Amino acid sequence: MSESPVKAQTTTHHSLAGLRTTLRRLAHRAGLSVETRYRLALSATRVAAPELQAGRPVFLETVPPGPAETDGAGNGDGGGRGDGDRDGRLTVRLHMPYAPHRPALDGLPLPAERLPGPAVVWRVPAASSVSCGSSTSSASEPGDGPPGLVELLEEELSAAVDRMDALAADHQRLKHELAETNSGVLALYVQLEERDEQLRQAHGRILRQLEDALRPPPVRVPGLELAVHYEPAEKHAPTGGDLYDWFVLPDGTVHITVVDALGHGLTSTRSALNVTHAVRTLALEGHPLDSIVARTDEVLATFDHELMATVQLVRLDPRSGELVLANGSHPPALLVRGDGDTRLLEVRGRGIGFPLPGSERLLRDRLDPGDLLVLYTDGLTESRRDPREGEKRLAKAARRHRHRPIEEIPAAIAEEMHTVILHPDDTVALTVRRADANQGG
Known part of the structure; x- marks a missing residue:
């Protein structure tokens, strides 16, 4: 019953x-x-x-x-x-x-x-x-x-086991779904990373093309060898405020401008470009070299009130080797003689946007056959935060590499100077070597 x-x-x-x-x-x-x-x-x-x-x-x-x-x-x-x-x-x-x-x-x-x-x-x-x-x-x-009690307990145990098996099955299903979800998320992450890398590469190519457009190739002048190396502070953003310009004046002398505008990126590039264009215009108009730094400040102050830049101007006669320098707060040029003797060509002056801008005087020297002139921005000598120590190291590096082909010298000097970088900065290293009169540049 x-x-x-x-x-x-x-x-x-x-x-x-x-x-x-x-x-x-x-x-x-x-x-x-x-x-x-x-x-x-x-x-x-x-x-x-x-x-x-x-x-x-x-x-x-x-x-x-x-x-x-x-x-x-x-x-x-x-x-x-x-x-x-x-x-x-x-x-x-x-x-x-x-x-x-x-x-x-x-x-x-x-x-x-x-x-x-x-x-x-x-x-x-x-x-x-x-x-x-x-x-x-x-x-x-x-x-x-x-x-009986045993039957009831067995029934409860069986139900508990069934529930545990169902929970285990649910757990396994959720793990599988989570694994599929994670796999999809990982695949999406990889795709996004690939897309970002493609965008970074495209961005870099565009900026390098812009750099190439802004940085003219060396001028070809009989009796002179010229080369340049540019290195940005940040590899993914290769524009900066370090620019240079070189061209031949109507009298046959070579004019070289080296500019270091304050800051990094496109804003500083624009400022440096304004300086090089203003200097080129003034030089081609025949303004005296000792007035160009101050005159450039006057021209640019009317539409770029935030501009601050150091600038170095060099005039070199390829026939006689006569060398003339003007300076506005820029690091001194380095002259390496053919016998290995080195000397810094220091000229006092204040840069564009500085109080009382202009070069206090002109420095005159001579570049003899085999001599090497090194122009640069402070990113080359201040990578270890000590400019004086950097200048000594620069003299040793330039002396060591002065006999290499001219197109190799700027990069070789920069590589040796940047073995340790405590203070990354945009860097320009520009070299000029005077050759024999019958040797093409």
Whole structure:
């Protein structure tokens, strides 16, 4: 015969094992799902454990769904009343009349409601309000006898294992989905990196083309060899404020301008370009060399109030080797004689945008056959933050490389000077060597 339906009843318990067994059997008869059954058993025994372990009894009252009358044997807060849950829920009350304080209900597997005094209640859906299926208790079929405790525990264990397997399957599925998502994100990241690299390369090509347009190739003059090397402070942004210009004047002398405008990037390039164009215009108009620095400041001050730049001007007669320099706050030129003797050609002066701009005087010298003139910006000598130490190292490097082909000398000097870079800056290294009169430049 099948088990009789759940009736309202109150039982007294003195052990956790007895309480658990009673709860499991009552839950099975009420048709609770296996998961709800073991959650209810775990929760009730967790609440009652302090009392039973202290030797104090607890009372378990169960009220089936719908109107019901208890037999009046219960004591506590409601035994004997017809208070069954009309919403189809089984009511389980746990009374602990001898407890010294109210029980803790935090973190229970099946949440409970607190009642006045040391009592708690669980209201759980019974068979009449849950859908039939594998989640409901099925330890026995109709016509079988009531299941034993072992059967109930095995059923709960089987349900727990099934749930664990389902969670493991869900976990594996989520890991697979996450792996696919991560793979897609990584592929997208790689594509973006490739696109960024392509843009950087295109940007660099455009800027290098701009640099080539701004930096004229060496002039070809019989009796002179000229070469230049430019190195930006930042490889990905190869424009800067270090520029140069060289051209032949109507009388056959070669004019060279070296400019270092304050700052980096396109703004400083524009400033330096303004200076070189103004100097070229003034030089071709025939203005005296010693006036060009100050005159350039006057011309540019009207439309570029933020411009500040150092500038060095050189005039060289390729026939006689006569050398004339003007300077505006720029590092001194280096002269390397054919026998290896070196000398800095220092001229005092103030640059464009400085107070009282202009070259204080002109320095005159001579470039003999085999002599090497090195013009540069401060990025060459101040990479280690000490310009005097840099000038000494520059003299040694220029002396060491002076016999190399002229097109190799500027880059070789720069490479030796930049073995250690503590202060990166744009760098121009420009060299002029006087050859024999019958040798082409």
